[in-house]
Amino acid sequence: GENVEQHPSTLSVQEGDSAVIKCTYSDSASNYFPWYKQELGKRPQLIIDIRSNVGEKKDQRIAVTLNKTAKHFSLHITETQPEDSAVYFCAASGNTPLVFGKGTRLSVIA
Amino acid sequence: NAGVTQTPKFRVLKTGQSMTLLCAQDMNHEYMYWYRQDPGMGLRLIHYSVGEGTTAKGEVPDGYNVSRLKKQNFLLGLESAAPSQTSVYFCASSATGSLNQPQHFGDGTRLSIL
Numbered sequence: 001g002e003n004v005e006q007h008p009s010t011l012s013v014q015e016g017d018s019a020v021i022k023c024t025y026s027d028s029a030s031n032y033f034p035w036y037k038q039e040l041g042k043r044p045q046l047i048i049d050i051r052s053n054v055g056e057k058k059d060q061r062i063a064v065t066l067n068k069t070a071k072h073f074s075l076h077i078t079e080t081q082p083e084d085s086a087v088y089f090c091a092a093s094g095n096t097p098l099v100f101g102k103g104t105r106l107s108v109i110a
Numbered sequence: 111n112a113g114v115t116q117t118p119k120f121r122v123l124k125t126g127q128s129m130t131l132l133c134a135q136d137m138n139h140e141y142m143y144w145y146r147q148d149p150g151m152g153l154r155l156i157h158y159s160v161g162e163g164t165t166a167k168g169e170v171p172d173g174y175n176v177s178r179l180k181k182q183n184f185l186l187g188l189e190s191a192a193p194s195q196t197s198v199y200f201c202a203s204s205a206t207g208s209l210n211q212p213q214h215f216g217d218g219t220r221l222s223i224l
Contacts, residue, residue: 044217093209
């Protein structure tokens with residue numbers, strides 16, 4: 001089955017700097033790659049997703065890139081703000097339900 | 111439009127007790143999912159359903175049962191609770207079509223087994 005590895009597990013950045021979180025997946029049949037943000041005590045919320053027919057997608061300060069050959073995808077957050085502090089999860093699915101990475105705790109230091 | 115609603119929000123059980131967690135969605139979504147979230151483990155799929163009357167096992171199904179008698183509801187049952195089932199449980203739903211659709215999560219149920 002699918003296996004998703006996510007790195008780093010924790011990440012601290014200064015406000016205004018960029019943050020990058022990376023994920024790798026194992027199943028070449030996977031074609032959908034969402035990213036979720038979970039604030040403390042809250043539900044996971046979708047922030048951006050990408051499908052295998054595109055290599056990059058942007059939404060204001062966040063972007064996701066996908067390298068199908070290498071089986072990895074990354075989340076990029078630019079101009080980080082304190083409200084970006086949260087746990088971020090990547091996930092992958094193809095013919096089976098989403099498999100989530102273990103999460104990255106991002107701390108943005110003002 | 112409430113989205114995905116989970117009840118209860120908190121519960122404490124004794125080992126061996128049984129209980130049912132309820133998930134309701136008002137988005138007319140075909141697919142529904144139950145996850146558990148443990149520290150450092152991410153979200154792990156317990157069971158899921160691709161339509162009314164259907165259920166399937168996920169990654170960690172042992173000790174749990176589910177039912178989808180109505181399209182809008184997905185129930186998760188613990189027949190004989192164990193301390194290892196202490197966790198935060200999230201329900202999610204997604205639209206018809208395939209498993210590759212955005213999932214909408216409920217607020218979670220924090221369950222403690224003593």
